[in-house]
Amino acid sequence: MFGKISRPYDCINRLCSLGIDRYWRRQLIVSVGRCRTGPVLDLATGSGDVALLLQRAGYDVTGLDFCAPMLALARQKGVKKLLQGDAMHMPFPDQSFAAVTVAFGFRNFADYTLALREIWRVLQPGSALHILEFSSPAKWLAGPYRCYLGKIMPLLAGIISRQPGAYDYLASTVARFPDADGLAALLAAAGYTNIAWQKHTFGIVAIHRGQKPVSGCCQTHKTAS
Template sequence: SEHSRQVDRQLNSSDHATRVQTLFGDLAPCYDRFNRLFSLGLDVGWRKKLVGSLTLHSPKKILDLACGSGDVSLLLQKEFSSAEVTALDFCRPLLDQAKARGVKQTVEGDALNLPFPDQTMDAVTLAFGLRNFADRPKGLSEIHRVLQPGGVFALLEFSPPPFPWKLFWNFYLFYFMPWIAQLLSRQGDSFRYLARSISQFPAPSDLYHELHEAGLKLLFTRSMSLGLVRLTVTRKI
C-alpha cells in the first residue's frame, strides 16, 4: 500500500535521524500511555530486568542512551542511588518529560556522536532504541568508546518471536497497534514506522556478531515474554 511505501521511505531515507526525532516528538504527549497499553503493562518488568542485570557490576557512572521519558533512568537512580546517572536523548520533548518526572541529569545529544570523553562510563543501558539508529555499527562503536575497559552494555530490544507466536505478533504489530493508535491519537503512521523498525531488526545471532565486531563481548542473553523481547548484556573487551 502507499502507507507502507511511505513508511519504508521513512525507515531508509537519508534524513532518517530527523524523521525519527520528529516522530518521537509527535508521540511525546502520549508516549508513556502507549508504552503501557501496547506492552500490556509488561514493559515495566522488562525495564526492571535490564536494570537488575547491572547489580553485580555496581557501576558508579551510568549512561542511559535513548532515555525517552526516563523510565530506565528513574529505575537506575533508585537501584544505584550513589551512582551518577546521565540520561541522553535527541528528542527535546521527551527529555523535558524525563526531567519533570525526576531524572536528575539529562543531556540532549546524538547517540552516533556522544558528547562524552573516552572511557568515562562504567555501564551503558539502551532500551528499545538501537533499532532507530541510522547507523548501528557507528552507535555501537560510540558505546564501546565511552565505556571503561570491562564496562558493561545492557540492551533491551524487541526480537522476532518463534512460530507460531510470530503470526500473532505480526498481526498485533502491523494492524492492531496502528489501528488503536490512529483511533486514540491519529498516530497510526508513526506506529506503522515502529512496526517496520522492529521487523527489520537483526536476528539475535546477527546482532551478537555486530556487538562482537564493535568490541562488546556477550556475557548473557535472556528471552522474555514468549520471545518478544530480548535482554542482552555485554562487556567491553
C-alpha cells in the same frame, strides 16, 4: 517523529504491552545489577523510565536523547541528569561510564556499527553495554505477533495519540532489526566480549549484554564482514 508522540508515549507503551514493558525495563536494571562502581549512561532515554529506575536504585545515571520533548517528560518525572545529544556523536570523554543501557532505542539508530563504536568509546574497560530490544518471538507466536505489531498496535496508538500512522514505523523497524543471534554477532564484530542474552515473554524482547574487555582501551575494532 518521537517529538510528535512524546505526550502519549508512556500511555501507549503501557496499554499496548498490557503493562509488560515495565517488567522488561526492570529486567534491564537486573542485567546492569552487578555494576555499581561508577556512572551509568541510559542512551535514547526517551521519557526516562529506565533512567528513573536506575536513579531510584541508587545509580548515578545520565539520560541522553536527541528529542527535546521526550527529555522534557523525563525531567518532569524527576530524572536529574539529562542531556540532549546524538547517540552516534556523544558529548562525553572516552571511558566515562561504568555501564550503558539502551531500551527500545538501539533499533532506531541510523547506523548500528557506528553506535556500537561510540558506546565502546564512552565505556570504561571491563564495563558492559545492556540492550533491551524487540526480538524474534517463538514460532507459534510469530503470525499473531506480526499482525498485532503491524495492524492492531498502530491503530490503537493512532487513536490514543490522535496521530494516525504515528506507530507505522514500529513494525518495519522491528522487522528489519536483527534477531538475537544477529545482534550478538553485531556486538562481537564491534569487539564486545562475554556476550550473553536473555529472551523474555516468548522472545518478544531480548536483553543483550556485551562487555568492553579490560584490554579494550587499546583494542582495534573488528569490522563486520
